[in-house]
Amino acid sequence: MDYIANGFFEAFHLLLDGDPETFSAIWITLQVSGYAMAASLMMGVPLGFFLGFYEFAGKRQLRVFVDTMLSLPTVFIGLMVYVLLSKRGPLGEWDLLFTPEGIAIGLTILALPIIIALTATAVESAEKDLILTLLSLGANQRQMLLTTLWETRFGLIAAGITAYGRVMTEVGISMMVGGNIKWHTRTITTAIALETNKGAFSTGVALGIVLLLIALFVNISVSFLRRK
Amino acid sequence: MKRLFFLTMIWLASISYGYAEGPTLMMATTTSTESTGLLDYLAPHFEKDTGITLKWVAVGTGKALEYGKNCDVDVLLVHAPAAEMEYVNQGYGIDRKEVMYNDFIIIGPESDPAAIKNLSAREALAAIRALKANFISRGDQSGTHKMELSLWKEAGIPTPDKDSWYIQAGQGMLMTINMAAEKNGYTLTDRGTYITYEKTMNGAPPLKILVANDSRLFNQYSVIIVNPKNCPQVKPGPAKEFSDWITGKGAQALIGNYMFQGKALFMPNAGK
Numbered sequence: 001m002d003y004i005a006n007g008f009f010e011a012f013h014l015l016l017d018g019d020p021e022t023f024s025a026i027w028i029t030l031q032v033s034g035y036a037m038a039a040s041l042m043m044g045v046p047l048g049f050f051l052g053f054y055e056f057a058g059k060r061q062l063r064v065f066v067d068t069m070l071s072l073p074t075v076f077i078g079l080m081v082y083v084l085l086s087k088r089g090p091l092g093e094w095d096l097l098f099t100p101e102g103i104a105i106g107l108t109i110l111a112l113p114i115i116i117a118l119t120a121t122a123v124e125s126a127e128k129d130l131i132l133t134l135l136s137l138g139a140n141q142r143q144m145l146l147t148t149l150w151e152t153r154f155g156l157i158a159a160g161i162t163a164y165g166r167v168m169t170e171v172g173i174s175m176m177v178g179g180n181i182k183w184h185t186r187t188i189t190t191a192i193a194l195e196t197n198k199g200a201f202s203t204g205v206a207l208g209i210v211l212l213l214i215a216l217f218v219n220i221s222v223s224f225l226r227r228k
Numbered sequence: 229m230k231r232l233f234f235l236t237m238i239w240l241a242s243i244s245y246g247y248a249e250g251p252t253l254m255m256a257t258t259t260s261t262e263s264t265g266l267l268d269y270l271a272p273h274f275e276k277d278t279g280i281t282l283k284w285v286a287v288g289t290g291k292a293l294e295y296g297k298n299c300d301v302d303v304l305l306v307h308a309p310a311a312e313m314e315y316v317n318q319g320y321g322i323d324r325k326e327v328m329y330n331d332f333i334i335i336g337p338e339s340d341p342a343a344i345k346n347l348s349a350r351e352a353l354a355a356i357r358a359l360k361a362n363f364i365s366r367g368d369q370s371g372t373h374k375m376e377l378s379l380w381k382e383a384g385i386p387t388p389d390k391d392s393w394y395i396q397a398g399q400g401m402l403m404t405i406n407m408a409a410e411k412n413g414y415t416l417t418d419r420g421t422y423i424t425y426e427k428t429m430n431g432a433p434p435l436k437i438l439v440a441n442d443s444r445l446f447n448q449y450s451v452i453i454v455n456p457k458n459c460p461q462v463k464p465g466p467a468k469e470f471s472d473w474i475t476g477k478g479a480q481a482l483i484g485n486y487m488f489q490g491k492a493l494f495m496p497n498a499g500k
Binding site: 086087088089092097098179180181182184194196197198199201 | 297299
């Protein structure tokens with residue numbers, strides 16, 4: 001049972017020797033998670049801000065709904081997106097099944113509630129003292145909005161990192177919607193599932209370590225942002 | 229702020245790219261053809277001979293047939309003859325041709341509590357049930373699972389379901405074998421996955437081959453073209469090329485020569 005030690009060495013071999021299959025999987029993982037993060041941040045930050053900043057009828061209920069969506073199981077999202085994108089499904093003409101873009105749609109559904117809920121929480125917790133201060137300084141509505149957004153930037157970064165971690169590591173959506181096609185839709189996580197089925201446990205462990213290294217790299221880049 | 233902009237630009241640049249592609253063929257197949265490496269071995273030959281890039285999704289036969297029904301793939305390479313015939317009769321597929329076979333085996337602990345060694349498959353299942361020895365089933369409508377279900381039927385035993393000795397794994401073959409080893413039980417597997425399992429156990433597996441060479445355990449793989457009448461979006465042309473290619477002389481020889489962990493695994497039998 002030296003799969004873990006072997007896996008560790010193999011991880012460095014795969015990376016240093018530039019193993020094409022591994023790099024293809026890394027590339028596709030970055031690609032689908034990149035699309036999904038771009039889409040979910042663009043939609044989720046404004047929605048989360050709206051949910052946290054304004055008072056309106058049904059806000060509590062909406063919040064409960066968003067929080068419930070945090071529990072969406074990835075295999076369920078995968079199945080729903082498959083049904084939508086299948087040639088026989090309502091969006092079959094878009095030709096997105098078994099493509100990275102199709103996976104990205106599923107991942108966006110996974111990430112969106114996380115971004116919305118965490119953005120709303122960040123705005124809510126910053127808001128109370130901030131609004132009083134801003135009001136006393138005589139700020140108008142627009143200045144208040146921008147300042148709140150700026151003051152919650154660390155909360156937004158945390159939301160992004162949390163969502164990115166979830167999106168990069170899920171396997172249900174990528175497997176069902178992407179189909180784990182070599183060179184095309186094989187992500188790191190679906191490659192791990194395949195290597196496990198093949199009995200190549202060390203390679204599976206190695207790919208897991210590769211995924212963690214990428215996550216480390218992403219988080220280092222973000223912490224560089226945080227120092228402002 | 230500048231840094232944020234810079235990082236965002238790098239990130240956007242890294243995700244927007246495109247590449248040109250020649251004709252491609254989308255196939256749904258069973259996990260065994262992928263995990264044994266057979267398709268990785270055949271696909272480049274197919275591309276060289278026809279100029280068509282073969283892409284595949286490897287899933288259980290049940291799911292593969294479902295992909296065909298939904299027009300998500302152009303061609304199928306699967307191993308559940310009864311389900312395939314029904315599929316073709318229902319008009320979802322055309323031109324079913326046999327390609328190759330390997331065999332199923334029943335494996336179990338070396339101590340063999342139910343004493344099934346060298347029995348026929350049916351007798352073995354009856355003995356396992358009589359003793360209520362643990363039996364691990366795939367339980368996932370895969371080709372292997374369908375084979376197991378038909379064996380219970382032929383042995384005249386109602387399919388076990390809630391019996392405590394009958395464990396429905398709902399997982400891939402290798403995981404099912406691992407589960408059988410943990411539970412000291414029996415299971416039905418294709419030979420290819422068993423060879424993989426032997427390798428993961430460094431050649432000393434706790435589960436041994438107990439029943440083999442029963443003609444009922446014959447595992448036939450066939451190619452089926454998804455019916456273009458049912459699915460206007462599919463590519464019957466490249467699908468037909470693949471079907472002709474894999475049942476042709478060249479590919480049949482390639483299949484016969486394919487060695488998996490140093491052992492011959494698939495016997496070509498197209499047109500026989």
